[in-house]
Amino acid sequence: MSPAEVTDLNGRGVLMAIGGGEDKIKERRVLTHFFNLAGSQQAHIAVIPAASTQPDQTGELYQALFRNLGVTEIEVFHIRSRADAQDPGRVAALRQVSAIFLSGGNQLRLMSLLGGTLMAQAIRRLNANGVAVAGTSAGASALSQHMIAFGRAGEWPSQRMVQLTPGLGLSNRVVIDQHFQNRGRTGRLLIAVAYNPFLIGLGIDEDTAAVLDPQNRLHIIGRSSVVVVDGSELDYTNVGDVQRHRAVAMTNIRLHVLTDGFSYDLMSRQVEPFLP
């Protein structure tokens, strides 16, 4: 019933949270990283485009992208209803893959389709047993236990700026935001951390990924940056008192802006020495 402490993490699969807008034509650094995680030419990739309003086109797009990288086994799982997500045939097929890719779209659509179904359970179990799971944009948000569903843009925190709902629950320690700089989401990520500073906030830029390894270390990959919001030293916030949409105070937030090559340990909350 309670989310227990996990002691042996080494068997878990990597999580890859991509900030959306990953390069699909040129260097393809982010997609190539996922390709390698999935097993390179031996990969068997599941694409789940259920967050998208145009799942057919989205599914075909990623199928083509992974095929161009050299993957032969790519399966698109269309989940158009909760019944689809309870279908034992689809679940059995999913259990054969080496990695799972969740597309962008609307993370609340994704979770209201998947939440509490056999498919969601299978994704959790596969990841616990070593299968890598990547999500871009909406798919990145949905990876964590507490998911940013929607919110308002703005650089500094104000009340009711962000809406949290339950995600897939593949990590219970982070809360993930995407398209971070492009859509002005610093304020809402700070609010999400103020709500309960146990969470570490990750603001992931476009064409950039935070890769969480089984030892709970984050590695930054890609063109721009990942902002890490650490509230462990927060000594004051009035988020429990402020009315309506007024500004929210927070003191002693620790922030890191990490670019390609940096790592961050979620347990010690320390940036690792950068060795270029």
Next chain:
Amino acid sequence: MSPAEVTDLNGRGVLMAIGGGEDKIKERRVLTHFFNLAGSQQAHIAVIPAASTQPDQTGELYQALFRNLGVTEIEVFHIRSRADAQDPGRVAALRQVSAIFLSGGNQLRLMSLLGGTLMAQAIRRLNANGVAVAGTSAGASALSQHMIAFGRAGEWPSQRMVQLTPGLGLSNRVVIDQHFQNRGRTGRLLIAVAYNPFLIGLGIDEDTAAVLDPQNRLHIIGRSSVVVVDGSELDYTNVGDVQRHRAVAMTNIRLHVLTDGFSYDLMSRQVEPFLP
């Protein structure tokens, strides 16, 4: 990092979610149940009034109530800042108690003070090791992993009606609402379940409690009822698509209205035979 499956639950402490407004003068059925859980005359009770805007009065009130029931060891833990919640002295004192009682007030104030602190960690560990934790009103909401922070009243679900934020995380399977009938909260509990139907919604009335035992069975105690919202058969919701504050559709919700003496198994999602 991931909330793992817990297999051996028998060592856990009971959770008691009280819908607020518990009888303090006459039969005191709900408070007496907590008194018994805490060890009756041998109880050593911690009262945490941090959710309250008047923590001194609230602390004194519950101290007097438990003293009247026959408890001699009652300690009020005042948490006025996040620094208080990091104080090793308070945490060491908390480790001596046999049961913990969280007052009403504002659950977001409570969690923005406690979240990610040594005190929150101690509450989780104490509960995992057998210490009963009760919460009334705001304190009941805060028991679960996904907490209803605030919302709008209304009988039927509409978009943006409820705000979820991270709670204490003592149960990851339920989402708890309180003052349920008196404040017209059916709509927002349905929305909370629609977000991710993995969650079981509990709408707890005043002077009524849902008591969660270590085997994940709920027992209803008190004057009114607990509404259980089971979304496991939900086959359609448009919560991911509806704009602004429009009405949200949900099909095949299973509801139970349970009164004193009923039990409900959270794992099988079955109401247990009622033996009056």
